[in-house]
Amino acid sequence: MIIDILTSTTRDSKVTEQTVEFWRSAGYRTRLWDNTHKPCGEGRNRMLRDFYDSNREWCVMCDDDITLYPHRYLTQQFIDTQSAFQQQDVDVFSLNSNNEMHRQQQYTWWSDAQQPLFQRDWTITKWFAVRKTHKEYWFEHWYGLEDVDFALQHIRDGRTVARLSNVFLREQGFNKSSLFSTHEQRRQGLTQGKEGIRTKWGIERNKKQWVNKHWQARGKWQDTTQGWVCTEDTAFADTLELRSKPHLPTELWQQ
DSSP states (O other): OEEEEEEOTTSOHHHHHHHHHHHHHTTOEEEEEEOTTSOHHHHHHHHHHHHHTSSOSEEEEEETTEEEOTTSTTHHHHHHHOGGGGOTTOSEEEEEEGGGHHHHGGGGGGTTOSSOEEEEOSOOOSEEEEEOOSSOOOOOOOSSSHHHHHHHHHHHTTOOEEEEEEEEEEETTTTOOSSOSSHHHHHHHHHHHHHHHHHHHOOSSOHHHHHHHHOOOOTTEEEETTEEEEESOHHHHTTSOBSSOOOOOHHHHTO
């Protein structure tokens, strides 16, 4: 499988080299895409153009400081089997963040799952897997929240977007942005993204209400008291308390 890595000359070359070596050792074919001094969306769209023109089912992309923590939960299984890409009911997904571990540890109700566990989440970032559909999707050239906008585009069209909860990424360049040189630039980028979301989608702050309105679950997705989840681990899924009844099976949704 190919992984497209968004890179910049402003990144420490040793970090980029470590990232490339990690993904190669994990069995991926790595390709670097230089995006120096440009918004992330511009470089990612070049990756997507190449993907849409190919016969690949999935486009996997990440930033040049992103690897994984193999020892955490099912991360090694994810590397060894790539079974997450066989889940037909997920169209776009990201991974859990090591830098959010202090928060996620409070909510490890999913730790007993023996298969990839997806949770509905539109805050995808840093590492993406995008399934090819009949429609082409693109990132905005914003300096903030362009990844959230990308997720909302899919949700609007009935596609499912998720975070793979029991697979953890490692951000080697944490707090060392290769895109922003100052905190003020980062703040301005976030402000631009918030204004873009407000103008494009009419969302001020509460995105969950908008997502609930447009969300179209299918197949293995279940509305539980822990939120919307999707997994092939039926034994674990049966332990979850449902909030609503099942919906369209995958084969009917695809018609």
